[in-house]
Amino acid sequence: AQSVTQPDIHITVSEGASLELRCNYSYGATPYLFWYVQSPGQGLQLLLKYFSGDTLVQGIKGFEAEFKRSQSSFNLRKPSVHWSDAAEYFCAVTINTGTASKLTFGTGTRLQVTL
Amino acid sequence: GAVVSQHPSRVICKSGTSVKIECRSLDFQATTMFWYRQFPKQSLMLMATSNEGSKATYEQGVEKDKFLINHASLTLSTLTVTSAHPEDSSFYICSAPGENTQYFGPGTRLTVL
Numbered sequence: 001a002q003s004v005t006q007p008d009i010h011i012t013v014s015e016g017a018s019l020e021l022r023c024n025y026s027y028g029a030t031p032y033l034f035w036y037v038q039s040p041g042q043g044l045q046l047l048l049k050y051f052s053g054d055t056l057v058q059g060i061k062g063f064e065a066e067f068k069r070s071q072s073s074f075n076l077r078k079p080s081v082h083w084s085d086a087a088e089y090f091c092a093v094t095i096n097t098g099t100a101s102k103l104t105f106g107t108g109t110r111l112q113v114t115l
Numbered sequence: 116g117a118v119v120s121q122h123p124s125r126v127i128c129k130s131g132t133s134v135k136i137e138c139r140s141l142d143f144q145a146t147t148m149f150w151y152r153q154f155p156k157q158s159l160m161l162m163a164t165s166n167e168g169s170k171a172t173y174e175q176g177v178e179k180d181k182f183l184i185n186h187a188s189l190t191l192s193t194l195t196v197t198s199a200h201p202e203d204s205s206f207y208i209c210s211a212p213g214e215n216t217q218y219f220g221p222g223t224r225l226t227v228l
Contacts, residue, residue, distance in 0.1 A: 043219035
C-alpha cells in the first residue's frame with residue numbers, strides 16, 4: 001500500500017527565512033504528488049502538484065517543490081517565509097488522476113512563523 | 116476556482132443522537148465526492164467515496180451503518196453520523212474531484228458530549 005511520510009511534525013522559522021518541508025513516499029511506481037495547505041477554519045488549498053516532466057514545480061504563494069525519484073521525496077520549499085504562511089501543510093499522493101482518484105495524506109507539518 | 120461548501124461548520128450534540136453534514140459543490144457538478152475524517156494533530160483519513168445515484172464505497176474499517184452517505188444530486192452529498200458517541204468527535208472534511216486535483220470543503224467540527 002502506498003504511504004506518505006512527513007518526518008517533521010512541527011517547524012518554526014523566522015519571517016524572511018527559507019523553508020523546506022520534507023515529504024517521502026513509498027510506492028512501487030511514481031505516484032502523482034501534491035502539497036496542500038490548511039489554515040485554521042479553512043479547507044485544504046492546493047499549493048502545487050507533480051505528475052510528470054520537469055521535476056521542479058512551481059506553485060502558488062511562492063512555493064516550489066522538487067521531485068527526486070532516487071530519494072522518493074517531494075520536498076516543499078520557499079525562499080522567504082511570510083507570517084501568513086503559518087499553517088498546516090500536507091503532502092499527498094495518488095496513483096492516478098481520474099475523477100475517482102483517492103488521496104493518501106501524510107501526517108502533516110505545522111509551520112509556525114516568528115516575527 | 117471551484118468551491119465546495121459544508122454545513123454546518125460546527126456542531127455539538129449529545130451522545131446517541133444523529134448528525135447530518137452537508138457537502139455542496141457550488142459552481143460545478145460532482146458525480147463523486149469524498150469524505151475524510153481528521154482527528155486532532157493527525158492526518159486526513161479517507162472514510163468513503165460518495166457516488167451520485169449509487170451506493171457509497173466505504174474504506175476498510177469504516178462502519179457503513181454508522182456513517183450513512185447519500186449523494187442525492189450532482190451538487191450535494193450528505194454524511195449522517197448515526198447514534199454518535201464521544202469517540203466520533205472529529206473534523207469531517209469533504210472534497211470533490213476537479214481537473215487533476217480535489218477541491219476541499221472547509222470542514223465540520225463535530226463534538227459529541
